[in-house]
Amino acid sequence: MTRTGVPGSVEGGEAMGNVVQPSWVPTAEQVEGSRIVAYARWLVGEGVASFADVTDFHEIQAWSAAHPQDFWSSVARYFDVAFHEEPTAVWESRKMPGTKWFPGARLNFAEHLLRTDSDRDAIVMIVEDGTTTTITHRELRRQVKALAGSLREMGVEQGDRVVAYLPNSIEGVVGFLATAWIGATWSQAGLDLAARSAADRLSQLDPKVLICGGGYFFKGLVHDRRNEARQLRSLLPSVEHTIAVSTAGLSLAGTADEVVEWESALTGADPVDVVPVEFDHPLWVLFTSGTTGKPKGIIHGHGGALLEQLASPGFHLDLGPEDVFFWYTSPNWMMWNAQVCGLLHGATIVLYDGNPVDPTADRLWRIAAQHGVTVFGTSPGYLKVSEQAGCVPGRDLDLSRMRIVAVTGSILPPAANRWVRENISPDVQVGSTSGGTDIVGIFVSSNPVLPVYDGEISGVALGVSLQVWNDSGQPLPAGAAGEMVITEPMPSMPIGFWNDPDDETYLETYFADFPGVWRHGDAITVTDRGTIVIHGRTDATLNRNGVRLGSAEIYDAVESLPDVADTLVVGVERPDGGYWMPMFVVVSDSSVDGEEIGRRIRDRLREQTSPRHVPDEVIVVPALPHTRTGKKLEVPIKKLLAGQQTGDVISAGAVDDTSALEWFVEFARQRAASVGEDDVEPTDDYRNWRVYSEQRMSRILSAALETFSENGYHGTTTRQLAERSGLSVPGIYHHYKSKQDILFDLMMVVVDELIERSRHALAEVEDDPRAQFDVLVEALLLFHMNRQKGAVLSANELRKLDPEYRVRYTARREEQQRMLDVVVSDGVASGVFHTPYPVDASRAIASLCLGVASWYHADGELPEDEFLKRYRAIAQSIVGGV
Template sequence: MTTPMWTPDAQRIANANITHFREQAARDWAVDLPDYDALHAWSVDRPEQFWSSLWDGCGVVASARGDTVIENGKAMPGARFFPGAQLNFAENLLRRRDGGPAIIAHAEDKTKRTLSWAELYDAVSRMAAALKAMGLEPGDRCAGIVPNGPEAVVAMLAVTSLGGVWSSCSPDFGVQGVLDRFGQIEPRVLFACNGYWYAGKTFELGAKVKEIAAQMPSLERVVFFDHLQHGKTPEGIDKALSWEAMVADHPAGEIDFVQLPFDHPLYIMFSSGTTGVPKCIVHCAGGALLQHLKEHRLHCDIRKDDRVFWFTTCGWMMWNWLVTALASEATLLLFDGSPFHPKPTAVLDFADETGMTWFGTSAKYIDAIKKEGLRPVDTHSLASVRAIGSTGSVLVPESFDYVYEAVKPDVHLASVSGGTDLLACFVGCDPTAPVYRGEIQGKALGMAVEVWDDEGHAVLGEKGELVCVKPFPSMPIGFWNDKDGQKYHDAYFARFPGVWAHGDFAEIRPDTGGIIIYGRSDATLNPGGVRIGTAEIYRQVEQIPEVIEALAIGQDWDGDVRVVLFVRLAEGVPLDADLQKRIRTRIREGASPRHMPARIVAVADIPRTKSGKITELAVRDIVHGREVKNKEALANPEALDLYRNIPELQR
């Protein structure tokens, strides 16, 4: 058995939410649930019991629950959870109205704001009343071009309190990127800031929003708020007014939360792929609420008055995930701007200043501060931080080493993986179990996760496709404007009928039960018929000090596929014969000879999506002479030009 890097002490295990839940469920249903494995098995074998216990244990606020927990429970898609329920998502997040902090928000320009629970409720009530006065009805869409600050939370809660459907993106999206998303869903109201800060620079948004609004005929109102704190509202935009003017005639009061079915639309999320116009993924209120309550309380052990943070923008699903922590009566910590401005310790400073308990970030951030040579264990207290969460890309074993050696040795390192597609996790963390190097701790409760080979057989200790074989509450209720459901079916169920194929290349470890993600299966390399996950290569290459980051693709060549590795090097470092030899040696010894690239190419930049994920598929298309259909999905589309007509790849 592998030696764990962290093991919770007995007191922590005894006090954990998941321990109390397991013990209560065992009593309620007269079942033997001695440990997490038994709890997970029960959660997928007896889903009606599990989701019923979760509803009750988390105190879901609803005007009706209904007698049925799952209808058509073997159909995927097609199952319905709590079909008789009537609830409101926003009502579950606004349970408190006291003077404690609901939101603590810091922006890069040093602006610091705190909203109490009472202030948050009142702000939502005013905006909800304004939206109701203009006739907003259940099912109407509202969108936001918004930074990660209090206004985004208030706007979303006001919209959803009335049964409206919320969608958002970050302010750095280009005009076409916004239109590709919001243009499909035809919002009635657009919330927008007048600008934002990033890396020490100010970006005005007036001209961009004016152009966007002019091309969205569905808009009846554009609501601006003064994020730049300069007192200016952009002019010349039809149907625009300030936030203050929007709520001026609506004093704070009681919110009339509209009661709606469990599967009423809540969010429209967007795929970040580059193969076409983004898919509009529709998520329901009950599914998002129940999944997030499960993950927050049981997997993350979040409690009342905890201070919960995830470094995210409003264009990444982790914002939606984070905001639901209000339903656990936890304080949201919002950070807007560059995590490295004005200095590389900006987010670490934020953690100490705010008393952060849950520190959520990305694998790339952990790798970045490692490459900066930071040792928070020597420079920061982080005394309040119980857990560090990581997602977005694969957290490699060396990053586990770094966290426990240089960040905080007694922290629960919680690597998780799921996606925008389910607004939740398939595999995640357990605060009562050991953490093993390079592994996600286990399957998420209520998620019947397996790894299948190409023939559709479950495998253990082998690499294959991550699948989910039973329905779960946060399955999308569909794609927008996909009336016959064909796009939805093709996205997840075409490969294995009736089974959700997630698109991750993964392995379940037989000794620990942990999960290793090797990258996206659609980006898996296949030289000589052997499937190789790109993360296996990145893990080795990015340990070389001269390499900042890397990207690998499979290039069709001479009737087979050869591995091509692109590297972004530290400033002034040449890709000479010695460095190429060290890269290949590291890959051969750390992975295998089959992983070694046939070509290594230095590039000045690596294209990535708005949520920070590198995009192997876009580069693969460019290398093969195919145009990328949706460049607006990229944060740096100009980087694609670096991959055209590279001489080394023509021989």
Template structure:
């Protein structure tokens, strides 16, 4: 058996919040656990008790009610805390209990900071504006915003009046944003006068006016100054008011409570194979799931500083927002992913005393290819945790982090999704880290791996499922009569058991490996193969920028590679890639063809869109290519003649 790549110190274990939780269970309920896995087993065997006790431990403010779980025959209608009432915004801001803040960086152009008093004042000011504008509980408020503090303020204010918040980042473009927002008929849209991308500022009035002209329900546009004291054409936005004009010196300070399952957010699926699904998440489910993940699995504490490479169109933005509720400050970075230079993320980690850095597996792989060596160039002394999500993190990337970034850091690979606004599998700061593995199944989540017949399997690849209800499952899809689409998407395959659509396995260490989406699983000669197994063997070569594998025709595997610079694919490279795949996997993994592509399609959140390529290559219609970050990349695959 391989050795773990990292072990927490005894001091770190004894000081972790999950250790405090275990002691809380012992002191107050007489429970004694011999390790995480027995704690997890108790949490899924006694789900109602677990969530009720965690409510108390995390000191959620509100009326819990006497009923913890209401089970229905249709699992999409089952509800946790059905009689509970909470204020999401109150629980996030704690009414000045902590001294946390929001810090904003527009690449390296400027920095600004908003302290907790200012955050609370602005949330109440915008809440007053909503009430004066006739916004009622259940109305929709949206943001066409980059990663700026005003988006956080607007989302919290919307929750405070019972409105439902949804957002897209400006890089979605007009068509993709309209495809999403038109479904939910928003009444108010928040935006900014400009955005930054790779050092350049772009004004947004033309795009925003087009969005508003196409969505008749939008009554008002609230325009924020991107650069303080330097507004750009604020009057050129139709039906607009200025964000700063809405701020009051003494707004009404009132936290409004709503049912635990009252809708908080509408998040959208990627929409690359059809109209994006409008997934509604409840305020209480989002809150308690995020608190559990932040406190128990990520060890986020008051005084921590959190940064996540995200945009307002990815669920990690919502996850980052909730970190304020654990007393942490959040750092919002806006702009190009490597702008002004790739090492800037490490400059920020040092300058802002970052304790928790979240990013994507692809970002880490890119840093590795650039041969950055921050362990020698930066201090990173306060960095306790690095979180990776978006796609499977390879063993090589685990090794890169510990050898080239920081040797004593908790690297937590996590996986879940927009569907649950959280994670099914994630980290544990008290346990060793094994290369290529996600450490644990989340507490309260009865995660398993099934074969096609619905039997649980160990150390064998299969379908990731969750066998119990959990608070952060959607409260519904927008405009989904009788939850029909909701049920078909998640509960139909295994008869009332949540089927997540990830191809996974449970390891000998009781960790989890994710191999890719099951709807893009390869199937040569009847053997199911996750795409990440192939990517790991090819992407390690310096000249390979990215790769994408699909099955075609009679289930032949075709591998597309994007190469750096002017590098051309030749017979020697094809042989090298095939040999490396065969030597480190099996002959079944070896592609029939390897083809150089000028670019590979990605979703707005940066994930490879294998399904888009698979559909166009198999002569199926691709209805919504504008949901891709780079829709022009599809033309290459449409024109292939194989």
């Protein structure tokens, strides 16, 4: 079916009736002119496949997933892969892992990136101070062959390793291609990494040659890294030669006899011919982020990387010789590798080394305008920064050549699509994509022939056999959330991990849960439209009472608030079986009141998501750490808060802000130290009133409960508390710094008791909203009937607390309230209750139950059973129950 329409002519994310409308639709001309459709026609013409409609991407994708041998061999033919020796087959077996692709083939990855022989610019290099350098395709080829000759003279042979410690630079591209040209293996670390962090990665490879720079620009400053470079060299004892590159005007050249200047390395030896290698010969080693332990080296082969980088940008970005391809990245991220592979398609690639928001937030947009960028790659974080800064690039700059804004790195919220439409152009496609360092490629992505829906990725990538499974390994239907798995091999899957001779780490990473099937670790939903919604990493998925929640929808709702600069939400399993879900927030202005921002966040989440999504606590923090590529550290922070040691869960060198990480380490330590004394001991029954006052409440708190209730907080003196508890005034102050600390502790004791009783109430009934509602209301009533003093205290004295204490208490009380919110909301969703305002009804019921504490008496006229029956009936009438 041919899709027609005007790009941007419909408002994405909004429903017309029950049909969700796309935000961008390709025109008929765009569809017909795409490489995907040309490829489909070629497949039909070659007799490889037949399609009812060559413009139907889903039909083409389904064929590619079902016939991986035919698809990948056709990619090699369609893009004219230069085999020095032809393969004897497409694969030897389907076994995964262990599929041996294109046995017998010999080729070279670098040779394909250097095919274009012209005086057009191959690379445009821009540094933060504005300096711009260009190199043509012809000159790039000359430099690569010359450096390859020097590497050979230095003793680098096929299979040896060459590593780099560089900023984003032309020299890095030349170094990589020269290494691959002679069959050696490449790896690199950005110059911003500390020497020890870089050595954690590169030393594993026992490299023979190190290529290193001297400095880099960032935030208007030149950062001198020569001492770090020297230290790194000392940490790489296998290095026999060092090639010094002048970066930011600084170089190691001349500091030691064994250091060779870059210019000398380009002129000091004769060029050498390309070295053909086996299809799975190691091309490069990319390292994991180090956020879950020591960085692990992932090895990719020449042939697999080549086919992936021909297909993914070739088909999904429609990348070609007329394109200018700019993706803001660094040598520490796989997108550096993907950016370089734009050369495979004859495109001009744009590299930038510097601060993306210096001197203004629209710096990257200005680069795109200046150089006529057609394919612009960025992250959700940069789009958010642009929005917060009030940038309107489509109005202020000439971005008329830009046809797609490609986005990856983290989950793209729907608001980002809208921002691009309104501030760049409604004609520009937003190309959300997701893949990983694991394959240096994509699993799901936009493409030129499918519409775009806000908050969704357009479809599964060509050649990817993707399914959604539950924890038992059963496929799930459209609309259900579960594990993303890949059921057929892909040539870009890793050859293996470095120093993993028996593939133990490889198997554990991808195949431990579902033998023979790749589990990527993402929680996703495939909609009935074939689009994909990514909820986050499954090991970071929030799981409240057995219900999985996606952190992405929480971030989408909260980070649109004007005072919120950054957020992180995690779910931590408690030893007692409880679940703690805090949200950490960075505010854009230090004068913002923490209690107020917490209230607004809770209100926003109730309105836009559900009561289940409301965090237990909102904690304002000075800063949040991220990976060096800008990803949120959900899993490491979750593990820190669960009590794991820092070194076991994260490497300091893997984060962008070590002081922010240190804050969390100290926060986790303090929390762990305080948890032991405040744990709620479980009760046998929520009706059994044998808890704090009889088991755990100290003499001071027991005295405070009585005295505050009789005299009020301000009417109670510390001496009265001492007399009532049988302690001296110094004895009181030995345990508490102030009277307010006593009030706060007492209020937390009271609310903890209520939460514990409510949990036991829910545990005693089946998963039925009506039964859960009844026992929760009864627990509330019993609590207030039997703990009148504490209940009244909690209601009346809240305003006496300082803001920090008030926020913590309110967050804890919200945990109990949310239990009722969820039950009422679930009951409305299932048709058991009929109120149009479930959360408001829940709040009204909580207030109703609290009110009985002011007048109920055990020896009154109304027996307890009759009282409970009457108030349960009143509560049911509020929610429309019967």
